[in-house]
Amino acid sequence: MGKTTILLALFLLVAAPRAGIAQGGSPKIVDAHLHHNGDPTFLEKLVAKLDSVDGVAFLLTPPKFLEQVRAFIPQHPRRLVGFGDISLDDPQALELVDRFHAAGFRGLGEITSPLKNYDDRGYWPIYERAEQYGMILLFHTGIVNRENPTMPADISVDRMRPTTLDAIVRRFPKITVIGAHLGNPDYAWAAEIARWNPNLFFDLSGSSLIKKQNDYAFFKSIFWWSGVVSPHTPKGGAGAWEKLVFGSDVFDGELEEFDRELGRYHNMLDACGVSPEAQANIFSGTLWRILNQKPRTGTMRGRKA
Ligand SMILES: [Zn+2]
Numbered sequence: 077m078g079k080t081t082i083l084l085a086l087f088l089l090v091a092a093p094r095a096g097i098a099q100g101g102s103p104k105i106v107d108a109h110l111h112h113n114g115d116p117t118f119l120e121k122l123v124a125k126l127d128s129v130d131g132v133a134f135l136l137t138p139p140k141f142l143e144q145v146r147a148f149i150p151q152h153p154r155r156l157v158g159f160g161d162i163s164l165d166d167p168q169a170l171e172l173v174d175r176f177h178a179a180g181f182r183g184l185g186e187i188t189s190p191l192k193n194y195d196d197r198g199y200w201p202i203y204e205r206a207e208q209y210g211m212i213l214l215f216h217t218g219i220v221n222r223e224n225p226t227m228p229a230d231i232s233v234d235r236m237r238p239t240t241l242d243a244i245v246r247r248f249p250k251i252t253v254i255g256a257h258l259g260n261p262d263y264a265w266a267a268e269i270a271r272w273n274p275n276l277f278f279d280l281s282g283s284s285l286i287k288k289q290n291d292y293a294f295f296k297s298i299f300w301w302s303g304v305v306s307p308h309t310p311k312g313g314a315g316a317w318e319k320l321v322f323g324s325d326v327f328d329g330e331l332e333e334f335d336r337e338l339g340r341y342h343n344m345l346d347a348c349g350v351s352p353e354a355q356a357n358i359f360s361g362t363l364w365r366i367l368n369q370k371p372r373t374g375t376m377r378g379r380k381a
Contacts, residue, residue: 103154105131106363107334108254109186109214109279109323111161112137112145118329119148125331126155129338132360133324134214136161136186139172146179157367159183159214164190164199173202177209182367185214186256189231195243203248212252212366215241217278218260238266238278245273252366256323257282258298267298270319272310277362279323285340292347302354314362317345317354321363 105126110133112118126133132154137145138161149156160176162169162184173184184206192198194215206213217238220231238259245253258278259266270276288294299316301309324337345355 102364103130103132103360105129105322105338106360106367107131107133107324107326108321108363109256109281109325110135110334111186111325111327112141113327113329114138114141114144115329116144116148118331119145121331123152123155125334126152131155132157132364134159134183134185134212136214137176137181139175142175142179149180157182159185159212161186162202163187164192164194164202169202170205173205173209173211177211181211183212183214185212185254186216187213188216188220188236190235191230193235193237194240200247203244203251207248207251210250210369212254213244214254214256216257217241217255217266218257218262218282238262239269241276242269242273245269245276249275251275252277254279254321254323256325258284258320260284263295263298267316267319271301271316274310277319277321279321279325280341280344281323281325281337285337285344288344289340292344295344296348299348314357315354317348317350318357318362320358322359 110122112135122133122135125131134157135145135149136159142160145156145158149158158176158179158181160172160181160183162172162176164187166172176184184202187194190196190199203213215236217236219233220236222229222231238255239262241253241255245251253276255266255270255276255278258280260282261284263284266278270278285292299319302315302317322338322341324334326333326337341358342355345358350358
């Protein structure tokens, strides 16, 4: 392939059609974390659910369901945003990022269970490609379940600490990163690195809002800097609570969890006295704005054809 052909191919990948999400006003809910189980009937039920709440979901899609979801999303561009659920250690990872992007997917995730720490330089080419495409990255952070205790597994929560996202968001300032589960139980670390990194957000899905249900005021000590003016807090920018975004973590087709998680978020935010304006950003505004930012032109930084 000649240089011109390669450049043209790269341009076409970068300029691939984006989902028609930008049309119309902002929805009431943007769910940053919803796993597709591969069942086409689940997709139908999901869209009906999202219609009923005026919601949009980031649909986390394993590569084997790429074609199914690619065909389905354009029928519901106001409800679904595709995310490619890739493994950082997949030898085909870069190619998969290209394929998901070309199919109109807007992000990657939920990235989980890496063989190296998330911030390992071996993964940087993947992050660099995602940055060129303007993709959002959703990383699992903190404690993770053990699906099959009788099988040996090369998985460690230590490689998924929320602090491992710090180097990524600093090195790739144009990427928006969402850490899932607020680093459970490393909440303080998760919030502190989000405080100084404008391109980092967290969802609070998972067991945390169940564990803390009798002590929701606890989260005031985690998101402590709203309204605080000091040389040690970021100037301007959103309030502390707006480092949170909504995520349901629906998986295995259990759509009932969507309402339950929504209820827990509302209870916690109300218990902490979070303003309606901030709550509107948590439930949809922040991610809606990010989704509708001008498409990036895709600088080919660091890549030589
Ligand atoms: Zn997770």
